[in-house]
């Protein structure tokens with residue numbers, strides 16, 4: 001009962017149709033395999049949760065339990081987030097140049113844009 | 124940055140494949156990592172799927188020679204350590220299967236390839252572990268050889284694979300040390316324990332050298348993998364590095380390596396060593412090693428035996444979901 005199923009690339013989902021119900025074919029194969037979850041771990045108080053990897057689990061509780069066993073065996077974390085991979089929205093690689101282009105021509109946003117007289121200290 | 128922009132530009136205008144491939148290669152040359160959704164040559168994808176899944180299978184099958192010894196560990200401390208080590212290997216398998224999945228192959232498909240014997244895994248795990256000293260030799264030599272390969276792979280060109288490797292490398296040095304520690308303790312023990320230690324080294328030495336794969340001139344995938352920076356060092360380069368490391372460490376154990384041709388070469392600034400038995404190597408690769416059938420059978424049984432658990436967990440999750448909807 002092994003089938004090829006559609007893989008949701010982590011962090012790279014089809015954002016036009018996020019989390020939409022799977023078509024019949026995919027639904028079938030989902031019945032034989034646990035869905036994929038993305039795991040985020042906060043390494044210590046005061047820091048952000050960071051993506052550490054993914055795993056398969058039947059539900060959120062199991063995903064958290066497995067994430068604890070797999071990704072925090074050596075005190076790597078004090079808090080875990082899990083989210084089913086198909087619910088992640090992401091930008092498209094093809095859109096990168098137009099998407100981030102506005103940032104490129106506003107170099108004055110960086111402090112190094114300004115030449116200050118040497119006499120000015122601590123600015 | 125610029126390469127990326129150019130790359131995307133060409134993608135938009137449907138350039139010829141070889142032109143896109145050139146740009147892909149340029150990215151690789153400039154040490155820009157390839158991420159799952161980036162364009163990549165189909166052969167790059169296939170090579171990675173093959174290599175990463177083989178690597179994942181090796182971690183999983185690699186639990187078997189050690190797993191069998193957990194209940195015979197000589198002390199509670201050794202038992203706890205061995206359990207932790209074997210558990211790490213399960214984790215390594217998972218990191219790698221996840222990395223392979225980003226290339227579009229499903230976990231269950233890879234499992235199917237493993238239990239049907241279609242996929243390969245490291246031949247080293249087709250050798251039996253006959254004594255407690257083997258737990259030491261495996262950690263020291265087998266994990267030691269794996270580490271050299273994995274340290275190199277931390278810089279591999281495919282992002283998810285490189286990230287999995289970084290995580291794995293952080294855990295591996297514990298494996299090698301606990302192995303060395305087992306052998307070191309035996310080497311300080313009774314004559315019988317010393318003999319056990321030497322015997323394990325004798326049996327694991329040559330198979331460990333084989334872990335680096337065929338000689339460079341006989342390796343079919345090497346050139347392309349080097350160009351794509353999937354691999355960054357050749358088989359023989361890594362093997363030489365391994366011999367240099369182990370030939371020194373074995374002295375601390377007061378033991379020897381079973382190779383009469385092993386000798387320091389001043390000129391080369393590294394050790395010379397004897398010829399590997401390549402007939403044995405290919406024989407084990409082809410499935411005729413001492414434990415090939417047993418290993419696959421163990422995996423098949425575990426996988427099939429787990430089917431009802433996977434199904435039950437899904438059914439339970441569904442039931443809970445429906446309940447919370449109804450409420």
Ligand SMILES: [Fe+2]
Pocket residue numbers: 182211212215291
């Ligand atoms: Fe490992």
Ligand SMILES: [Fe+2]
Pocket residue numbers: 212266295298
């Ligand atoms: Fe290991």
